[in-house]
Amino acid sequence: xxxxxxxxxxxxxxxxxxxxxxxxxxxxxxxxxxxxxxxxxxxxxxxxxxxxxxxxxxxxxxxxxxxxxxxxxxxxxxxxxxxxxxxxxxxxxxxxxxxxxxxxxxxxxxxxxxxxxxxxxxxxxxxxxxxxxxxxxxxxxxxxxxxxxxxxxxxxxxxxxxxxxxxxxxxxxxxxxxxxxxxxxxxxxxxxxxxxxxxxxxxxxxxxxxxxxxxxxxxxxxxxxxxxxxxxxxxxxxxxxxxxxxxxxxxxxxxxxxxxxxxxxxxxxxxxxxxxxxxxxxxxxxxxxxxxxxxxxxxxxxxxxxxxxxxxxxxxxxxxxxxxxxxxxxxxxxxxxxxxxxxxxxxxxxxxxxxxxxxxxxxxxxxxxxxxxxxxxxxxxxxxxxxxxxxxxxxxxxxxxxxxxx
Amino acid sequence: xxxxxxxxxxxxxxxxxxxxxxxxxxxxxxxxxxxxxxxxxxxxxxxxxxxxxxxxxxxxxxxxxxxxxxxxxxxxxxxxxxxxxxxxxxxxxxxxxxxxxxxxxxxxxxxxxxxxxxxxxxxxxxxxxxxxxxxxxxxxxxxxxxxxxxxxxxxxxxxxxxxxxxxxxxxxxxxxxxxxxxxxxxxxxxxxxxxxxxxxxxxxxxxxxxxxxxxxxxxxxxxxxxxxxxxxxxxxxxxxxxxxxxxxxx
Ligand SMILES: Nc1ncnc2c1ncn2[C@@H]1O[C@H](COP(=O)(O)OP(=O)(O)OP(=O)(O)O)[C@@H](O)[C@H]1O
Ligand SMILES: [Mg+2]
Numbered sequence: 228x229x230x231x232x233x234x235x236x237x238x239x240x241x242x243x244x245x246x247x248x249x250x251x252x253x254x255x256x257x258x259x260x261x262x263x264x265x266x267x268x269x270x271x272x273x274x275x276x277x278x279x280x281x282x283x284x285x286x287x288x289x290x291x292x293x294x295x296x297x298x299x300x301x302x303x304x305x306x307x308x309x310x311x312x313x314x315x316x317x318x319x320x321x322x323x324x325x326x327x328x329x330x331x332x333x334x335x336x337x338x339x340x341x342x343x344x345x346x347x348x349x350x351x352x353x354x355x356x357x358x359x360x361x362x363x364x365x366x367x368x369x370x371x372x373x374x375x376x377x378x379x380x381x382x383x384x385x386x387x388x389x390x391x392x393x394x395x396x397x398x399x400x401x402x403x404x405x406x407x408x409x410x411x412x413x414x415x416x417x418x419x420x421x422x423x424x425x426x427x428x429x430x431x432x433x434x435x436x437x438x439x440x441x442x443x444x445x446x447x448x449x450x451x452x453x454x455x456x457x458x459x460x461x462x463x464x465x466x467x468x469x470x471x472x473x474x475x476x477x478x479x480x481x482x483x484x485x486x487x488x489x490x491x492x493x494x495x496x497x498x499x500x501x502x503x504x505x506x507x508x509x510x511x512x513x514x515x516x517x518x519x520x521x522x523x524x525x526x527x528x529x530x531x532x533x534x535x536x537x538x539x540x541x542x543x544x545x546x547x548x549x550x551x552x553x554x555x556x557x558x559x560x561x562x563x564x565x566x567x568x569x570x571x572x573x574x575x576x577x578x579x580x581x582x583x584x585x586x587x588x589x590x591x592x593x594x595x596x597x598x599x600x601x602x603x604x605x606x607x608x609x610x611x612x613x614x615x616x617x618x619x620x621x622x623x624x625x626x627x628x629x630x631x632x633x
Numbered sequence: 634x635x636x637x638x639x640x641x642x643x644x645x646x647x648x649x650x651x652x653x654x655x656x657x658x659x660x661x662x663x664x665x666x667x668x669x670x671x672x673x674x675x676x677x678x679x680x681x682x683x684x685x686x687x688x689x690x691x692x693x694x695x696x697x698x699x700x701x702x703x704x705x706x707x708x709x710x711x712x713x714x715x716x717x718x719x720x721x722x723x724x725x726x727x728x729x730x731x732x733x734x735x736x737x738x739x740x741x742x743x744x745x746x747x748x749x750x751x752x753x754x755x756x757x758x759x760x761x762x763x764x765x766x767x768x769x770x771x772x773x774x775x776x777x778x779x780x781x782x783x784x785x786x787x788x789x790x791x792x793x794x795x796x797x798x799x800x801x802x803x804x805x806x807x808x809x810x811x812x813x814x815x816x817x818x819x820x821x822x823x824x825x826x827x828x829x830x831x832x833x834x835x836x837x838x839x840x841x842x843x844x845x846x847x848x849x850x851x852x853x854x855x856x857x858x859x860x861x862x863x864x865x866x867x868x869x870x871x872x873x874x875x876x877x878x879x880x881x882x883x
Contacts, residue, residue, distance in 0.1 A: 232749075543730045543743075547744040551715075553747060626691045630691075
């Protein structure tokens with residue numbers, strides 16, 4: 228029997244029981260739709276993280292104190308005071324593969340203007356910081372070297388802070404605010420950056436000279452982080468190595484001693500976050516995949532019922548010349564067709580759901596063609612796998628017994 | 634007479650049910666020639682159906698020889714038997730065995746699906762021709778539940794004709810039908826027979842057997858009697874002599 232005939236026979240058989248066929252497919256439809264949607268959401272978040280890297284510049288390098296940097300989380304802070312301004316100077320002098328370098332000290336606290344106050348964070352930096360982090364000034368000016376030397380009480384302010392204490396569309400330049408009771412004069416307004424992928428508001432901050440934050444606000448001698456830009460993305464690993472060796476020398480670490488600091492590139496961090504999102508995607512898809520499995524078992528169940536119900540039909544088909552193989556192929560084609568049609572509906576539904584999620588919840592989603600192709604393949608396999616035993620049972624029937632079956 | 638279509642020599646069939654062995658056929662010898670219309674008769678359990686199943690290549694004998702159209706059944710496997718059934722045999726069953734929710738035309742087409750030589754167009758025209766032969770061309774789009782028992786059996790007969798079999802095997806094909814409809818079916822078989830079809834017909838109703846050309850009587854797995862029908866009845870004429878449906882006083 229040729230395949231065209233097989234498919235025609237199978238379609239005829241399914242048509243005889245449309246509602247049942249649809250209900251049987253439902254498991255597959257839901258399974259495939261959820262796998263497609265989960266993968267689309269997972270891929271979407273991964274891609275948006277990657278987009279963010281390229282926006283931030285993948286030659287960003289961070290130095291954190293301490294060495295317990297695991298899984299993206301800094302564990303404990305036994306060596307949290309290991310970075311100093313001498314380190315910054317040494318790096319600036321000795322590293323050839325970096326173009327910009329800034330210390331960072333930060334504090335969170337209340338910002339106050341008149342009777343209004345709001346919690347926010349202050350970052351103490353030098354002038355390179357803005358370039359490294361791709362922050363620009365929308366209005367006013369940045370602080371200069373003299374102001375850094377003098378620990379001047381000046382600051383740049385983010386849009387969210389302005390909104391919280393002055394109100395929207397207010398030009399606060401020239402006003403003096405207080406951060407943890409230290410008065411700071413606003414000399415510039417930062418351009419709006421919006422939220423990052425982790426939902427953090429990137430405009431809820433104040434930037435001031437590091438000297439000001441270090442001495443006047445925190446009263447500390449160490450610094451909390453160093454930020455740098457490698458000359459280029461390709462050179463960033465070289466820059467990391469260079470910085471590590473400079474810092475080791477500066478910290479008088481012997482061979483075999485562990486670093487008391489941690490140098491990371493932005494690219495590495497992104498890789499880490501992508502891998503977290505990969506794991507999440509796999510987990511969610513696996514859960515969705517279980518419903519696919521349940522759908523497959525549903526098909527098997529219905530095929531068994533169908534074989535029993537149609538025992539006489541099988542007997543007749545054998546009597547008029549159907550070979551065991553023809554019967555096997557007929558039932559296999561039916562189950563593959565069931566799961567494949569279910570798969571096609573599921574894929575459409577999954578793509579539709581992904582689009583809905585994208586537009587209603589404002590999540591980034593990416594439907595990958597691989598996921599669609601994979602779904603097709605999996606559905607075919609489910610059809611064959613779960614259809615095999617019922618089909619086998621049908622093809623092994625004895626024609627006389629089958630014809631006599633009541 | 635014509636050439637030999639079926640030759641059976643010392644054919645035996647045993648069934649084993651647990652410890653018990655049932656000797657359903659205990660040494661059958663028979664020869665059937667082209668163009669014959671044979672009735673196999675006998676009491677219930679005498680082995681008629683068992684014989685027909687073997688003749689129809691649905692079952693294999695325990696011992697003995699069976700030659701169908703010059704082909705010996707002895708060493709054929711399941712697949713070969715299926716191909717043989719598809720090319721040489723036609724079946725008509727007591728309970729019609731039509732596919733439900735499937736049109737008469739599609740039901741008749743069915744055997745041709747297992748013959749990969751035929752195109753969809755050929756299938757359709759052959760099936761239509763067969764439906765015409767049984768007088769049901771106008772019902773080709775009807776499904777079994779829209780047809781009477783007699784009409785369903787005629788569709789089944791059309792189905793047995795589409796592969797142009799060397800012999801049609803019918804097991805109590807009139808068993809579910811009333812007298813008038815039985816005669817109609819027998820008239821159809823006689824018509825087919827007069828056009829040269831070989832038919833083997835199992836029945837236990839003597840008045841049905843009168844329409845055939847030869848009666849073979851089974852008893853306990855043996856052939857006890859074999860006779861040519863001397864005064865063969867004509868089913869069409871008998872039908873005309875039956876009181877008309879309208880004459881009944883319900
Ligand atoms: N599959 C089987 N297993 C066991 N015994 C069987 C089987 N098929 C038939 N028999 C036995 O073989 C004998 C002949 O059965 P068969 O069906 O051929 O009778 P029959 O002449 O067709 O009877 P009826 O007129 O009632 O249809 C019976 O005794 C029956 O019990
Ligand atoms: Mg019988």
